[in-house]
Amino acid sequence: MKIKIQRESIVEYEIDAEDSTLLAVLNKIKTTQDSTLTFSSGCRSSVCGSCSMRVNGREVLACSYKVQDGDFIEPLKNMPVIRDLVVDMDKAYSFNTKASAWLNPLSPTPSITEQNSQTNEIQSDCILCGSCYSACPVYAVNSQFIGPFSLTRVWKYVSDARESDSKEKIDTIQTNGVWDCTLCNECTMVCPQSISSKSDIEKLRSKSAMAGYSDPSFASFGGGFGFLTEAHGADGSPSF
Amino acid sequence: MKSDVLIIGAGGAGLVAALNAHKSGAKVKILTKEYPTRSQTCMAQGGINAALGNAGDDSVESHITNTLKSAHGIANEEAIRLLCSEAPSAVEWLDSIGVCFSRTEDSKIAQRTLGGASASRACYAQDYTGLKILHTLYDRCMAEGIEILSEKYLLDILVEDEKACGVSVLDIRSGEIEVYESKSVVIATGGYSRIYDKHTTNSSATTGDGIVSALRAGARVSDMEFVQFHPTALKNSSILISESARGAGGHLLNSKGERFVNELLPRDEVARAIHNEMQKGEDIFLDIRHLGEEFIDKELPQERKLAKLYENIDPVSQLIPIKPVAHYTMGGIEVDENSSTVVKGLYAVGECANHRVHGANRLGGNSLLELIVFGKQAGENSAKYALSVTENSHAEHGNQMLESTNNNPDIDFYKIREELGDIFYKRVGISREKQSLESTLEKVQEYISLIPKMGANDDSKIYNTNFIEFLEFKNMLELSRYILISAITRDESRGAHYRADFPNEDEKFKMHTIICRDGVIYEN
Numbered sequence: 204m205k206i207k208i209q210r211e212s213i214v215e216y217e218i219d220a221e222d223s224t225l226l227a228v229l230n231k232i233k234t235t236q237d238s239t240l241t242f243s244s245g246c247r248s249s250v251c252g253s254c255s256m257r258v259n260g261r262e263v264l265a266c267s268y269k270v271q272d273g274d275f276i277e278p279l280k281n282m283p284v285i286r287d288l289v290v291d292m293d294k295a296y297s298f299n300t301k302a303s304a305w306l307n308p309l310s311p312t313p314s315i316t317e318q319n320s321q322t323n324e325i326q327s328d329c330i331l332c333g334s335c336y337s338a339c340p341v342y343a344v345n346s347q348f349i350g351p352f353s354l355t356r357v358w359k360y361v362s363d364a365r366e367s368d369s370k371e372k373i374d375t376i377q378t379n380g381v382w383d384c385t386l387c388n389e390c391t392m393v394c395p396q397s398i399s400s401k402s403d404i405e406k407l408r409s410k411s412a413m414a415g416y417s418d419p420s421f422a423s424f425g426g427g428f429g430f431l432t433e434a435h436g437a438d439g440s441p442s443f
Numbered sequence: 444m445k446s447d448v449l450i451i452g453a454g455g456a457g458l459v460a461a462l463n464a465h466k467s468g469a470k471v472k473i474l475t476k477e478y479p480t481r482s483q484t485c486m487a488q489g490g491i492n493a494a495l496g497n498a499g500d501d502s503v504e505s506h507i508t509n510t511l512k513s514a515h516g517i518a519n520e521e522a523i524r525l526l527c528s529e530a531p532s533a534v535e536w537l538d539s540i541g542v543c544f545s546r547t548e549d550s551k552i553a554q555r556t557l558g559g560a561s562a563s564r565a566c567y568a569q570d571y572t573g574l575k576i577l578h579t580l581y582d583r584c585m586a587e588g589i590e591i592l593s594e595k596y597l598l599d600i601l602v603e604d605e606k607a608c609g610v611s612v613l614d615i616r617s618g619e620i621e622v623y624e625s626k627s628v629v630i631a632t633g634g635y636s637r638i639y640d641k642h643t644t645n646s647s648a649t650t651g652d653g654i655v656s657a658l659r660a661g662a663r664v665s666d667m668e669f670v671q672f673h674p675t676a677l678k679n680s681s682i683l684i685s686e687s688a689r690g691a692g693g694h695l696l697n698s699k700g701e702r703f704v705n706e707l708l709p710r711d712e713v714a715r716a717i718h719n720e721m722q723k724g725e726d727i728f729l730d731i732r733h734l735g736e737e738f739i740d741k742e743l744p745q746e747r748k749l750a751k752l753y754e755n756i757d758p759v760s761q762l763i764p765i766k767p768v769a770h771y772t773m774g775g776i777e778v779d780e781n782s783s784t785v786v787k788g789l790y791a792v793g794e795c796a797n798h799r800v801h802g803a804n805r806l807g808g809n810s811l812l813e814l815i816v817f818g819k820q821a822g823e824n825s826a827k828y829a830l831s832v833t834e835n836s837h838a839e840h841g842n843q844m845l846e847s848t849n850n851n852p853d854i855d856f857y858k859i860r861e862e863l864g865d866i867f868y869k870r871v872g873i874s875r876e877k878q879s880l881e882s883t884l885e886k887v888q889e890y891i892s893l894i895p896k897m898g899a900n901d902d903s904k905i906y907n908t909n910f911i912e913f914l915e916f917k918n919m920l921e922l923s924r925y926i927l928i929s930a931i932t933r934d935e936s937r938g939a940h941y942r943a944d945f946p947n948e949d950e951k952f953k954m955h956t957i958i959c960r961d962g963v964i965y966e967n
Binding site: 252306319 | 477478480481482483485486538539540541543544545546547548550568569571574575578579582583585586593616646647648680682683745748749752753755857858861899900901903905906907908909
């Protein structure tokens with residue numbers, strides 16, 4: 204079969220492969236045909252997040268995607284390409300820090316029930332592969348948008364029964380955060396771990412509302428929503 | 444660019460060491476050849492041992508007894524005692540920083556049984572235990588403001604006046620050599636199972652780089668012949684199916700549908716039993732159908748996903764075809780009770796180190812534990828040492844690792860790498876014997892002599908993975924030699940080292956095989 208890979212220009216490779224993962228095929232090309240083909244990989248079992256890329260416009264993990272004849276392989280979007288299929292993910296990673304995605308130091312560990320532990324079970328399956336940043340139309344136009352995996356991480360900690368002070372996190376995700384998301388659900392569609400950042404963002408919006416924040420886009424309408432502007436100020440922060 | 448403590452590797456061991464060195468007041472920097480969170484630790488599935496007694500009676504003493512027994516006489520009892528007695532507080536700490544452990548109905552951390560354990564001792568987070576621990580440690584490092592630099596490949600550990608004073612690395616992105624100076628260095632670079640190439644559960648990054656660099660810097664390595672084969676990897680892809688599947692009641696069956704071994708024996712014994720069946724021409728399967736879909740989805744979701752994806756079978760209704768493959772390397776850099784090597788200022792921790800707690804065979808659930816307990820030890824001691832050093836030794840630019848690099852290779856190292864893996868699986872695997880070990884050593888010497896004719900075809904400076912893989916391959920060839928030299932001289936069977944020509948344990952080999960720059964020595 205033939206596949207095309209977006210490198211500096213588009214390169215076509217012919218390979219003999221049946222029921223093969225894309226990663227196996229890329230490795231085969233690299234070790235037998237073209238040692239300059241460049242991509243990242245690690246665990247080859249869908250858990251390290253190294254080999255995320257796009258096939259026919261869709262984000263996948265190369266190690267869990269089965270290659271089809273005619274596939275077109277490209278690097279992730281919205282991140283600087285270092286070489287071929289390798290992108291620089293430092294910036295996407297940096298949003299975890301920006302959003303304080305960790306547990307605040309706590310007093311004695313409270314009792315966590317089986318039900319508590321299931322609340323953020325799926326969010327803690329995240330492998331930081333970056334597929335969601337590549338698929339996100341908001342991040343594409345706003346490079347300061349905190350973005351899907353970091354917001355999911357914030358929700359993971361905000362919803363954790365051990366979190367002693369979630370207010371700080373809620374504060375940090377008001378600007379370029381939860382309200383900037385268009386709820387388009389692209390992140391959910393491409394997540395290899397079946398995490399829905401979109402729904403985590405919705406939950407964070409409710410939590411923000413409970414903390415006194417509101418959607419700043421309503422505030423900026425003025426006119427009919429004047430009562431909101433008065434109550435909350437233009438940046439959406441509570442004015443009381 | 445100078446730090447007090449420089450940590451090489453951002454897996455569980457490196458991150459725990461960093462957190463503890465930072466807490467001790469040191470200025471810490473972490474370098475990793477990948478990104479943090481992509482290390483081998485994320486692939487650990489089964490759990491982390493601690494005698495909490497949340498699922499039936501257990502005690503630290505039982506944990507010690509089980510670990511000692513599995514180590515087959517070549518472990519340090521003091522180190523095991525520390526490992527096991529610190530385990531409950533290690534798990535408590537992980538819980539306090541937010542690891543999402545699975546819970547029991549009465550709000551305790553859930554525990555399950557792994558091989559060789561007398562109790563349900565492994566705390567777990569579904570079958571993503573390593574992933575969730577690693578990511579939480581990473582988040583904690585971010586909370587503490589610890590600097591992590593990604594995609595830096597370790598070349599040499601720099602030593603001045605017999606003290607470690609930094610490292611040289613290849614920045615993978617730019618292709619430039621960089622020097623990082625520090626007062627102490629912690630090596631946390633992982634094991635060397637990747638020598639077995641496609642016959643290992645491990646990540647393609649598990650190439651033992653730090654061990655070779657440490658040896659070159661003057662450290663000693665030991666017990667390299669002890670390589671653990673995990674009984675249940677998927678037959679076609681070598682991808683791991685957790686021991687917890689057997690712990691929960693999964694059966695091993697041969698082609699006739701018969702069970703042939705107690706599935707909960709330690710890994711060396713189960714792997715050997717499977718190997719023997721396979722030698723008779725049997726195919727081997729893991730059967731978890733009777734556990735039921737609900738249980739599998741709740742406790743073993745990753746196993747179901749992996750079996751479907753990589754073997755095209757659904758374990759809820761089908762048998763999982765398996766084989767044993769290389770999984771964990773017990774050998775590594777020799778360290779003392781402070782996690783220090785014989786080189787001043789040079790520390791090691793995690794799978795790359797040998798704290799002598801696993802001996803000849805590691806118990807499931809003890810490696811994640813090792814990262815936490817000894818990561819703390821390495822972090823605290825490397826910081827204490829660094830803060831006590833006053834004089835400034837200056838790190839010289841070193842690049843031994845890059846000497847004699849051929850840019851126009853005649854021999855394809857990828858082919859040799861694959862060949863090496865196949866030979867190792869066959870001859871340096873579950874069952875070994877002198878003659879084939881010796882011929883393999885000759886083969887490896889031959890490969891080593893051909894290195895000048897090998898190299899990278901890709902001449903790009905930018906992100907040259909062809910070149911990085913060549914450097915990793917050179918490290919693996921070097922390690923292969925140590926494994927073979929150690930395995931040839933150990934004329935006995937002990938734990939994971941099984942010699943068909945010497946099938947019994949021999950008291951006179953109840954010692955450690957040590958390799959240093961001057962050669963091989965034995966020590967009690």
